[in-house]
Each structure stands twice: as structure tokens, then as C-alpha cells.
Amino acid sequence: MLLDVSKIEASYGASQALFGVDLAVEEGQAVALMGRNGMGKTTTIRAICNLNPPRAGSVRLAGTDLKGKPSHRVAKLGIGLVPEGRRCFPNLTVHENLIAAARPGAWSLERVNDLFPRLAERHAQMARSLSGGEQQMLAIGRALMTNPRLLILDEATEGLAPVIRQDIWAAIRKLKAEGLSILVVDKTLSELLPVADRCVILENGRSAWHGTPAELSADLQDRYLGV
Amino acid sequence: MTLALALEQLLNGLQLGVMLFLMAAGLTLIFGVMGLINLAHGSLYMVGAFACAAVAAATGSFWLGLVASLACAAAAGAIVELLVIRRLYDRDHLDQVLATFALILMFSEGTRWLFGSFPLYLDIPPLLQGAVALPGGAQYPVYRLAIIAAGALVAFGLYLLIGKTRLGMRIRAGESDREMIGALGVDIRTLYTVVFALGAALAGLAGAMVGALQSVQVGMGEPVLILAFVVIVIGGIGSIKGALLGALLVGVVDTLGRLLLPKLVGVFLQPAQAGMIGGAAASMLIYMMMALILAMKPRGLFPAAHA
Numbered sequence: 235m236l237l238d239v240s241k242i243e244a245s246y247g248a249s250q251a252l253f254g255v256d257l258a259v260e261e262g263q264a265v266a267l268m269g270r271n272g273m274g275k276t277t278t279i280r281a282i283c284n285l286n287p288p289r290a291g292s293v294r295l296a297g298t299d300l301k302g303k304p305s306h307r308v309a310k311l312g313i314g315l316v317p318e319g320r321r322c323f324p325n326l327t328v329h330e331n332l333i334a335a336a337r338p339g340a341w342s343l344e345r346v347n348d349l350f351p352r353l354a355e356r357h358a359q360m361a362r363s364l365s366g367g368e369q370q371m372l373a374i375g376r377a378l379m380t381n382p383r384l385l386i387l388d389e390a391t392e393g394l395a396p397v398i399r400q401d402i403w404a405a406i407r408k409l410k411a412e413g414l415s416i417l418v419v420d421k422t423l424s425e426l427l428p429v430a431d432r433c434v435i436l437e438n439g440r441s442a443w444h445g446t447p448a449e450l451s452a453d454l455q456d457r458y459l460g461v
Numbered sequence: 462m463t464l465a466l467a468l469e470q471l472l473n474g475l476q477l478g479v480m481l482f483l484m485a486a487g488l489t490l491i492f493g494v495m496g497l498i499n500l501a502h503g504s505l506y507m508v509g510a511f512a513c514a515a516v517a518a519a520t521g522s523f524w525l526g527l528v529a530s531l532a533c534a535a536a537a538g539a540i541v542e543l544l545v546i547r548r549l550y551d552r553d554h555l556d557q558v559l560a561t562f563a564l565i566l567m568f569s570e571g572t573r574w575l576f577g578s579f580p581l582y583l584d585i586p587p588l589l590q591g592a593v594a595l596p597g598g599a600q601y602p603v604y605r606l607a608i609i610a611a612g613a614l615v616a617f618g619l620y621l622l623i624g625k626t627r628l629g630m631r632i633r634a635g636e637s638d639r640e641m642i643g644a645l646g647v648d649i650r651t652l653y654t655v656v657f658a659l660g661a662a663l664a665g666l667a668g669a670m671v672g673a674l675q676s677v678q679v680g681m682g683e684p685v686l687i688l689a690f691v692v693i694v695i696g697g698i699g700s701i702k703g704a705l706l707g708a709l710l711v712g713v714v715d716t717l718g719r720l721l722l723p724k725l726v727g728v729f730l731q732p733a734q735a736g737m738i739g740g741a742a743a744s745m746l747i748y749m750m751m752a753l754i755l756a757m758k759p760r761g762l763f764p765a766a767h768a
Contacts, residue, residue, distance in 0.1 A: 306644075330634075333627065
């Protein structure tokens with residue numbers, strides 16, 4: 235088991251947001267974390283990365299308990315985060331964004347540039363001048379440059395034009411085909427389900443349903459994901 | 462007024478500016494990267510001056526003193542960061558001001574306890590004694606020119622460090638999104654200690670170099686600290702480029718103002734009065750300049766990237 239999240243609870247200040255989330259990612263798997271807005275997807279991701287450390291339950295990465303480890307240690311243990319809202323460093327160039335936190339491994343600048351040729355074209359440009367889609371590519375490339383064992387993608391296609399979404403999904407499929415383990419949050423089921431090996435659905439801060447994409451019937455989709 | 466006098470005062474202004482830049486660079490980095498207001502920065506300047514004077518007196522070598530000033534100020538900065546400052550990043554500015562003001566008192570009393578109340582004196586090293594002739598015939602001390610050159614070197618070094626190295630990239634990344642750079646695996650706490658020690662070392666260097674021009678005494682840091690704050694506000698908080706430009710501007714305007722304003726007022730008034738009014742106006746000049754610049758550019762000449 236690469237990532238093993240067990241019964242985590244987390245709060246923002248006084249208000250509790252997670253009431254027991256279970257979730258597991260096997261080596262090489264892509265797992266979709268799903269649920270309506272406000273059900274705790276981003277909070278779960280922040281809890282896994284110890285950006286908002288869980289106050290109960292446990293998170294293990296390849297057997298190592300992440301409890302009490304600062305977020306930079308969690309990252310070094312092998313989690314690469316592509317956060318909601320991209321959060322590229324606007325005052326750094328594309329190139330600098332990629333190498334500032336890079337750690338050695340299979341992913342190099344060359345391979346990231348192969349994956350996203352548009353980043354190579356814009357390597358000297360400030361990140362703030364990129365389009366939303368390019369910033370998303372940069373956020374993914376930046377996480378890959380840290381050579382993670384698990385890539386976490388939070389709403390990586392939100393607010394992007396359809397053509398760009400296709401590019402991002404193509405990249406995600408490529409990464410999965412190469413054997414990278416991925417935890418992905420996204421709202422587009424038509425793109426998400428073919429990529430995912432397993433799905434976890436959150437409802438009101440709890441993991442309410444686990445299963446394979448094939449088992450996720452229209453009824454279940456309607457019950458947990460419909461608006 | 463002769464050309465020689467004007468040139469000499471211009472160089473004095475540059476030298477003051479360079480020294481202010483060394484102070485302001487650390488202050489603006491610390492505020493820009495960590496959001497911390499550090500009033501104790503003037504104490505680190507004093508630590509540098511005392512370390513240089515004491516080591517130079519003990520060994521007879523100004524250069525060893527200079528090395529000691531860098532080492533002592535950086536070490537003092539790192540220790541203070543680890544023990545005190547680290548607890549202040551998430552507090553509001555009032556807490557930071559109170560705590561770092563307390564540090565000023567502790568540094569001042571500690572220094573008084575170690576060295577006594579009498580000022581120390583630091584001699585200009587033999588290599589840099591003497592003067593060179595300026596165009597127009599005046600003589601200008603080599604040492605002051607050396608300070609200007611040292612400041613230019615530090616400015617260039619900082620430009621390379623911040624602009625071209627991975628450490629610099631991480632510092633800038635931390636400036637715009639501290640949580641994100643941590644989530645990518647960079648230990649921001651260590652980074653902050655390094656930045657703080659670097660800023661402290663620059664303040665210490667300024668103190669050591671000025672120690673050979675003025676007396677080295679307790680309380681020498683605070684007047685400079687106030688000017689350094691004026692500099693970073695003018696330059697744009699968080700910007701090294703702004704600190705450099707602001708420091709040179711403040712240095713030159715202050716020095717030339719003290720020379721020219723009394724003469725200017727003297728055109729209208731009698732000499733005794735002119736000296737008094739002109740002098741008073743000159744000491745307000747940089748604050749008036751700050752007000753003017755902020756009225757036009759509220760975030761300083763080079764607003765930092767974030768916020």
C-alpha cells in the first residue's frame with residue numbers, strides 16, 4: 235500500500251470538516267476522490283500533506299506514519315502536490331518554478347518539457363504572465379520535478395478551456411501509463427472515470443462509498459455527485 | 462560653492478547611501494520574505510561594529526575584525542532567530558515590534574556590560590589610509606571610496622544570490638507563497654534562519670565599516686535603523702533593487718540637503734537664522750521626500766511581487 239489514510243478527522247479552527255475519511259492508493263494506481271462541493275475533498279488533501287494536519291486518525295505513506303511531520307518532510311517522503319488554484323510562484327520564471335524545489339530522480343527538466351512543450355517555449359517568461367492552462371501545466375511539472383511517488387492533483391482542469399483540458403487529461407493518462415501513482419480530484423466524470431482504478435466518494439466529511447468506476451452506477455452518481 | 466565641494470559631498474552621500482543599503486537590504490529581505498518587522502536590526506549593526514573594534518584592538522588587524530564582525534553578527538542573528546524571532550512570524554506586527562524592541566534593550570545592556578559605557582575606536586587599516594585627489598583639486602579619503610566599492614560589490618553579490626541561485630529562487634518563492642514552497646519539500650524554517658543570518662551579517666558589515674569613521678558605542682544602531690526603515694518604505698518593502706535605489710537616494714538627498722538648504726535659505730534670511738532654519742529643514746528633507754514618493758507611489762518605487 236502506497237498511501238493509507240485511515241479514519242482521519244480535521245478541522246478549520248473550531249469547525250470540524252472531516253469526520254472520518256478512509257482512502258487507499260496502491261502503487262501504480264490512480265484513485266479518484268469525488269464528492270460534491272464542500273464535502274471535504276480539498277481538506278482531505280491538505281490533511282494528507284499535513285498542511286492542515288489531521289487531529290485524529292492516521293496517514294501512512296509506504297508504511298511511514300506522517301503524524302507530526304512538517305509538510306516539507308511529507309513532500310520529501312514522496313508526495314507531489316498540484317494544489318487547487320495551481321499556486322505557481324508568479325514572481326518566478328517558468329524555468330525557476332520548475333527547478334526551485336526540484337529533487338533528483340527520473341523526472342528531469344527535459345522530460346517535463348517533453349510532456350508539456352508549451353512550458354519549454356515559455357521557460358523564460360514570468361509565471362504570472364501564463365494562461366490558466368499553462369499555469370496548470372507548470373503546477374504539474376513543478377510537482378513532477380520533485381520526483382514524487384504519489385502525485386496529488388486537486389481540480390487540475392477546473393476553469394480551463396476544453397482544448398486545454400484535453401491536453402491536461404492526456405498528460406495525466408501518460409503519467410498513469412508510466413506507472414506513477416495518482417490521487418485525483420476532478421468534477422468531469424467522463425474524463426475522470428476512464429483514468430481511475432478506484433473511486434472514493436466523500437459526503438459531509440466522511441468517506442461514503444468505495445469502489446471501482448464500473449461499480450459507480452448512475453444511481454450512485456445521482457445520489458452522491460448530482461447537483 | 463565649488464565643484465570640488467559638491468563632488469566631495471556627493472561622494473559622502475553615496476557612502477552614506479551604501480551603508481544604508483547594507484542595513485536596508487537585510488531589513489527588506491526579512492520583512493519581504495517573512496513578514497517580520499525587526500527593530501533589533503540596528504543592534505546587529507552594533508554587534509558588528511563592536512566585534513570589529515574588539516578583534517581589531519586585540520589582534521591589530523582591521524581585516525580580522527571585519528571577518529569577526531560578519532561572523533558575530535551572523536551568529537547573533539541566527540541565535541536570535543532560533544530563540545525568539547521564529548515564534549513571531551505568525552504574530553501580528555505589534556507583537557513583533559514589542560519583542561524586537563525588547564531585544565534592542567537586551568543587546569544594548571549586554572554590550573554595555575561587556576564593553577562598558579565608553580566608546581571604542583577603530584582605526585582605518587593602513588592599506589586604505591590616505592586620500593586621492595578629486596577633479597577640482599579636493600582630497601577624498603580612500604577609505605570612504607572603499608566603503609562605496611564594498612557596497613557595490615555586496616549589491617552585485619545579492620543580485621546574483623537572489624536572482625540566479627536556487628537559494629534565491631526559494632527565497633522569492635517563499636515571498637509569494639510560503640505554504641506552497643513548503644509543500645514542495647523546502648524546509649522554510651531553515652531557509653528563514655539562513656535569510657535572517659544573511660541580513661544580520663550585512664548589518665554587521667555596515668557597522669564594522671562605519672566603526673572606523675565614527676565612535677563605536679551602545680545605541681549607535683538606532684539612528685541608522687530609522688533611516689533604513691525610511692529607505693525600505695521608499696524603495697518598496699521586500700525589494701532589494703528598491704532598497705539600493707532608496708538608500709542611494711536617501712544618502713545623497715540627506716547629505717546634499719544639509720549642505721545646500723542653509724545656503725538656499727541664506728538667500729532670503731540673515732546667516733544665523735538661515736543656518737538654523739536651513740539645518741532644521743535639511744533634517745526633515747528625507748521625510749518630506751518619503752511623503753512625496755508615497756503620495757505618488759503608495760507602495761514604494763519598486764513594489765514587491767506579492768500581495
